[in-house]
Amino acid sequence: MTLLVGRSAPPRTPTSLYDSVSESSAAVVIREYSSSFGLASRLLGGPVRTQVRNIYALVRVADEIVDNPDPSLDRTARATMLDWLENDVEHAMRVGYSGNLVVHAFARTAIAVGIEPEIVAPFFASMRTDLDTATHTQESFDRYVYGSAEVVGLMCLRAFLAAPDAPPDRDAQYERLTPGARSLGAAFQKLNFVRDLSDDHDVLRRDYFPGLDVEQFCEADRDRILDDVDEDLRTAAAVVPELPPSSCRAVRAAHATFAELAKRLRAASADEIRHTRVRVPAPVKLRLAVSSLRGGRS
Numbered sequence: 001m002t003l004l005v006g007r008s009a010p011p012r013t014p015t016s017l018y019d020s021v022s023e024s025s026a027a028v029v030i031r032e033y034s035s036s037f038g039l040a041s042r043l044l045g046g047p048v049r050t051q052v053r054n055i056y057a058l059v060r061v062a063d064e065i066v067d068n069p070d071p072s073l074d075r076t077a078r079a080t081m082l083d084w085l086e087n088d089v090e091h092a093m094r095v096g097y098s099g100n101l102v103v104h105a106f107a108r109t110a111i112a113v114g115i116e117p118e119i120v121a122p123f124f125a126s127m128r129t130d131l132d133t134a135t136h137t138q139e140s141f142d143r144y145v146y147g148s149a150e151v152v153g154l155m156c157l158r159a160f161l162a163a164p165d166a167p168p169d170r171d172a173q174y175e176r177l178t179p180g181a182r183s184l185g186a187a188f189q190k191l192n193f194v195r196d197l198s199d200d201h202d203v204l205r206r207d208y209f210p211g212l213d214v215e216q217f218c219e220a221d222r223d224r225i226l227d228d229v230d231e232d233l234r235t236a237a238a239v240v241p242e243l244p245p246s247s248c249r250a251v252r253a254a255h256a257t258f259a260e261l262a263k264r265l266r267a268a269s270a271d272e273i274r275h276t277r278v279r280v281p282a283p284v285k286l287r288l289a290v291s292s293l294r295g296g297r298s
Helices: 017-033 035-041 046-067 075-095 101-113 117-129 138-161 170-195 197-202 219-237 245-267 270-275 282-293
Strands: none
Touching (some): 017 046, 035 046, 035 245, 046 101, 046 138, 170 197, 170 219, 245 282
16 A cells, blocks of 8 residues: 555645645744644654654644534534535645635645545544534444544654654555554543533533543542543553654653643542643643653653
C-alpha cells in the first residue's frame, strides 16, 4: 500500500502565497482555540508541526459548527454547513486545492503524508452524530470516540511517520503504532467528556457516557471512567518511545498533560466535576513540556 493510494493530486511543497496563508490561518485557529495543544505542538519538529496544526485546525472548525450554542443556528443550518465542509474536504483531497483556507491547509497535509479518506469519513460521521444524538449506547459511544478522536490520532501518526527522521518502513510502523495512537486519542476524548460534563449536559444537552445519570454523578462513576482512561494512557505510553524524534517529545508532553488531568479529576469530588471545569494550570503544563524535552515524565 502506498501513501497516495486513491489520489490524483501529488504532494507538493509550499510554492504560493495562498499555501502559506492557509497554513498561517490554521495556526491562528489552534492558537485561539487550544492553549494546551498550542504548547505541545511547539515541541514538534520541522514540517510535522505545521502538518499537525493543519489537521487540528480542521477538527476545530468542525467542532465549532456542531457545538456553537447560538440558538439562532438551528440543526438544519448546522447540518448544511457540516455537509459543505465535508464535501469541500473530499474535493480538496482529490485536487489539492480549496477556497476555504483551513480546508486547503488540511488537504495539502493529507495528500503529503497519506491520510486516507477512510479515516476522514468517520470523523465527519461522529460530528454529524452530535447534531442528533443526546445519549449513547456502548456501541454508539465506541463508534463516536473512534470517529471523533481515534482517527485524529491516526491522522497525526501519518504526519509523524512522514517526517524526514522517520524510519523507511512507514506503513509497517503505522500498523504497529496504530493501537497507541488510537488509545491516546480515546483518552483525550474521554477526559474531555469528564471535564466538560456540566456544559455537555446542561448547555449542549448531550450525555456521552453510556448508562451514566449525570444528575446522580458520583465518585464510583468518576473512578470507573478514569480507570478506563488510565488503561488507554498505558497503551499509548508503550509506543511513544518508538515515534521519530521530531514528534516523540511533543507526544510525550501531551501524554503527560493528559495523565496530569486524569490525576486531578480523580482527586476532585464528584460534585466539583459536575459543576466546575477541572484544569491543569499553565505553569504545570509548562513544567511538563520542559520535562518532556529532557526525556522525563514529570
